[in-house]
Amino acid sequence: MAKTDEITAILEGVDPPAANQHQNWLNRNLDVLAKFMGVPITGGVCRAMQPALRAAETNLLRLGTASTLGIRTVSGFQGNGFHGFHSWGLAIDINYVTNPYIMNESGEDVLDKQLRPVFDRICQLMVVNDPRHPEKSSIVPRLGQLRRNHQLQQAYDAIRAESEAMQRYFTLMQDGDALKQYLNSPNGYQGYKAAFGPDGVNPEPICKAPGQWTPVQLVTNSDALAVQHRMEADWTVLTSRFVPQVVPPNSKAVVCKQDDVIFERAPPLPTGDRPFDGLRGVGLLNGRSPLAGYLDMSAELVSALVNANLRWGATDFGAYSGDIMHFDCGNLGALTFPTGHTVADLKQAMSAWNRAHP
Ligand SMILES: [Zn+2]
Numbered sequence: 001m002a003k004t005d006e007i008t009a010i011l012e013g014v015d016p017p018a019a020n021q022h023q024n025w026l027n028r029n030l031d032v033l034a035k036f037m038g039v040p041i042t043g044g045v046c047r048a049m050q051p052a053l054r055a056a057e058t059n060l061l062r063l064g065t066a067s068t069l070g071i072r073t074v075s076g077f078q079g080n081g082f083h084g085f086h087s088w089g090l091a092i093d094i095n096y097v098t099n100p101y102i103m104n105e106s107g108e109d110v111l112d113k114q115l116r117p118v119f120d121r122i123c124q125l126m127v128v129n130d131p132r133h134p135e136k137s138s139i140v141p142r143l144g145q146l147r148r149n150h151q152l153q154q155a156y157d158a159i160r161a162e163s164e165a166m167q168r169y170f171t172l173m174q175d176g177d178a179l180k181q182y183l184n185s186p187n188g189y190q191g192y193k194a195a196f197g198p199d200g201v202n203p204e205p206i207c208k209a210p211g212q213w214t215p216v217q218l219v220t221n222s223d224a225l226a227v228q229h230r231m232e233a234d235w236t237v238l239t240s241r242f243v244p245q246v247v248p249p250n251s252k253a254v255v256c257k258q259d260d261v262i263f264e265r266a267p268p269l270p271t272g273d274r275p276f277d278g279l280r281g282v283g284l285l286n287g288r289s290p291l292a293g294y295l296d297m298s299a300e301l302v303s304a305l306v307n308a309n310l311r312w313g314a315t316d317f318g319a320y321s322g323d324i325m326h327f328d329c330g331n332l333g334a335l336t337f338p339t340g341h342t343v344a345d346l347k348q349a350m351s352a353w354n355r356a357h358p
Contacts, residue, residue, distance in 0.1 A: 112141070173235065
């Protein structure tokens with residue numbers, strides 16, 4: 001018996017679960033032709049979610065269309081198997097290719113230990129004197145705390161600043177000359193010291209002795225080379241892919257030696273669920289890349305959905321926050337399904353299932 005059948009049976013007070021318990025629920029509650037901003041929702045959504053989507057649309061339609069607002073794909077129900085609220089049509093993912101689940105996924109502590117210094121390094125090197133992001137290190141490892149102290153707009157701006165920083169970081173990775181130039185600029189040198197200096201979160205392996213940090217920018221070729229190698233290792237941690245396989249030869253790139261020892265640091269393959277995972281970075285997920293960042297939804301779009309009381313996976317999943325593409329009905333407990341029962345009842349059924357399967 002599938003997990004979704006068992007949870008639906010608990011929800012509906014049926015014991016034991018009937019064959020097709022979950023499918024029967026879907027047949028009665030899902031609108032498979034549902035749209036958001038005119039974009040068909042792949043898999044459909046529960047009819048109970050539609051008022052929230054209509055409320056968000058009312059605000060968004062004043063600002064533009066799906067295409068001017070950058071809404072390319074929307075997916076709801078994601079097929080059999082357990083996908084959280086998606087399994088009951090109570091969640092949507094927007095532009096899933098370019099807005100990945102970046103960190104803090106359930107059961108991925110080992111991966112997160114590798115990801116944290118990468119996000120910190122990118123933030124420290126590239127986000128310098130940016131009013132959108134006053135913090136010294138990456139906010140990605142603690143996205144769930146962000147909205148305790150900040151308005152949605154501030155939280156969005158900080159995530160966006162880091163996402164754009166990632167794009168610039170890996171653009172520089174491919175161009176040794178531009179990287180060296182950046183490291184010798186006032187902001188770049190400040191970021192270089194923050195990321196790789198003695199006070200950096202993860203200074204290894206470029207840490208110089210304190211006396212070697214000059215008040216004037218002085219980043220040598222070999223300093224820049226070390227940074228570039230660090231970037232290549234970071235690319236691999238984020239994607240499971242080695243740089244030479246994904247970045248086409250660039251006439252301006254000064255390094256990127258395929259036999260460099262840095263690749264011995266690469267995470268083992270096959271891997272878990274890396275934010276830009278190479279194993280799935282083809283076909284359906286073609287276009288998912290650190291060069292595209294991880295947040296391409298506008299602030300207006302996010303804010304319209306959050307103002308409709310939907311939960312944003314980026315910031316509203318507590319310790320598991322980081323699912324940038326995702327919006328769901330987790331905070332709308334009173335929503336009632338066409339066949340009766342509420343979102344709160346479903347959450348109780350999920351908890352009961354979890355208790356029975358420790
Ligand atoms: Zn989702």
